[in-house]
Amino acid sequence: MADLRLLLLLSTFSLLLSAALALSEARQCRLRRLDAVQPRRSFRSEGGSTELWDERSEQFQCAGVGAMRNVLKPKALSLPNYQPYPRLIYIEKGQAVISVALPGCAETFHDLPAGSESRRGDRDSHQKVHRIRRGDVVAIPAGAVHFCYNDGDEELVAVSVNDLSHRSNQLDQNFRAFYLAGGVPAAGKQEEENFRNIFRAFDAELLAEAFNVRPEIIEKMQAEEQAERGLSIIPKEPLKFVFPDEEARRNSNGLEETFCSMTIRAALDNRRDADISSRQAGKLNVVDRNKLAILNYIDMSAEKGNLFPNALLSPGWNMHGHGVVYVTGGAAQVEVADNNGKILMSDMVKEGDMFVVPQNFMSAARAGDDGFEWVSFKTSGWPMRNEAAGYTSVMRAMPVDVLTNAYKMSPEEARSLKMNSGGQTVLMSPRRQRRD
Incomplete structure (x- = not known):
């Protein structure tokens, strides 16, 4: 009998806990207002800067995301790190080399200096590196170590959105990254403690034995001055990598890809691949799991939109x-x-602003006199937008009688509501340019 009471008590506690968690999650999207915001805090590093949006704000809590913008100086290296959730990156400016070390994958690229024959100590080997350029979207899986080197002559600007609520993240929804080198000097702030060299706390003898190296090497890995360099550095000499045959990679297809050789980038700004193109309104390009296979693993996607002056993004969700x-x-x-x-x-909203459009909340936009360009990071690898107006809209799909009675209007009014957008959908030209 006592065992039965205990079982009932545990079951009741479990139900209450589940209800409390569900209520807590539901409250996260009880929004009072959405605002277009700029980054809240920033860190300076030897090789550039890092800006962070406030992931504790209502709208970012609702979406379960954390956002950042990294600026990397020419010939600077963003130090190796990983995070417990997937990350999607948009390259706003510049070009660079990025490497994502996927677990269990072989070092598939080798370098052997001329004249050194096969001496093991003279060669280098590493997982493949990828060329990224302005307009690219780059996917980083949860827990995968990555670094970036700006080998160009201009700054690299990269905007990232991290899906903190992704199923891969079993921690809390605080934004954090695990750095294998460098870090931000602690100044008593919680957020700054989330960017420290994780090797510094380990026992030096244990690490020396694990890596089978002299203790002095471990001391360099753990040195406190590592944090003074920040999250990116300027190497003494330009870095060199072994590159794959980029042309061969461009001609491959998704069926040939395995996890270890999977493509991590796609050209989001490529207007030839636009999913929607209107001569009067603009273009919209979506990169989802059908275009970039790795998005099947991280369950995210991105779209790049371009509205001409005074054109509309039709109401939809x-x-x-x-x-x-x-x-x-x-x-x-x-x-x-x-x-x-x-x-x-x-x-x-203006250039540099960021805001959240929660799932199923209806949104619409009208471009200003200079047009409007945006990137939208989606927390789903299969994004679908349902339109309220236009050729593919829900209004077009409903019978006239339904609209007549739903809105208490005449059949003529219902028919105009349904049909007057013509063949336009999603991106709509300014009304004064239409020939209705």
Whole structure:
């Protein structure tokens, strides 16, 4: 009998805990307002800077994401690190080399200096590196160590969104990264403690034995001055890597890819691959799990949009996942409404702003006089947008009689509501340019 009571008590406790967790999660998206925001804090490093948006704000809590913008100076190296959740990166400016060390994969690229024959100590081997350029989107799986080297002559600017609520993250939803070198000097702030060299706390003898190296080498790995260099450094000499045959990689297809040889980047700015193209309104390009196979693993995607001056992004909603929008150019009047019909956002957004459009919240935008460009990071690898207006919209799909009775309007009015957008969908030209 006592065992039965204990079992009932544990079951009740489990149900209450589940309900409390569900309530806590539900409260995260009870938004009062959505705002277009700039990064809240920044860190300076030897090789550049790191800016962080506030992941504790209501909208980022709702989406379960953390966002950052990294600037890497020419010939600078972003130090190796990993994070417990997937990351999607948009290259806003510049070009660089990035490497993602996938666990269990072989060192597939080798370098043997001329005249050294096969002496083991003279050669280098590593997993493959990837060339990334302005307009690329790059996927980083959870727990995968990566570094980036800017071998170009201009700054590299990379905007990243991290899916803190992804199933791979079994920790809390605090933004953190595990650095194998460098770090930010601690100044008593919680966020700064999330960017420290993880080797510094280990017993030096244990590490020396594990790596089978002299203790002096471990001392260099653990040196306190490592943190003074920050999260990126300027190497003494330009770095060299063994590159794959890029042309061969371009001609490969997804069926040939295994996990270890999987492509991690796609050209998001390639207008020839645009999914929607309108001569009057603009272009929209989506990179999802069908275009980039690695997105099947991290369950994220991205879109790049370009609206011509005064053109419209028609009212609609993301059916799968949240959208984290980063403005890359121009300006737009953006409106977002919740399920209560309350406007949570009605603001003019500009370059450098970021805001969240929660799943199923209806949004619309009108470009300013200089047009509007944006990148939207989605927390789903299979993004689908349902349109309220236009050729592929829900209004077009419904019978006239339904619209007539739903809105208490005449059949003529219902027919115009349904048909007047013509063949336009998603991206819509300014009204004064239409021939209705």
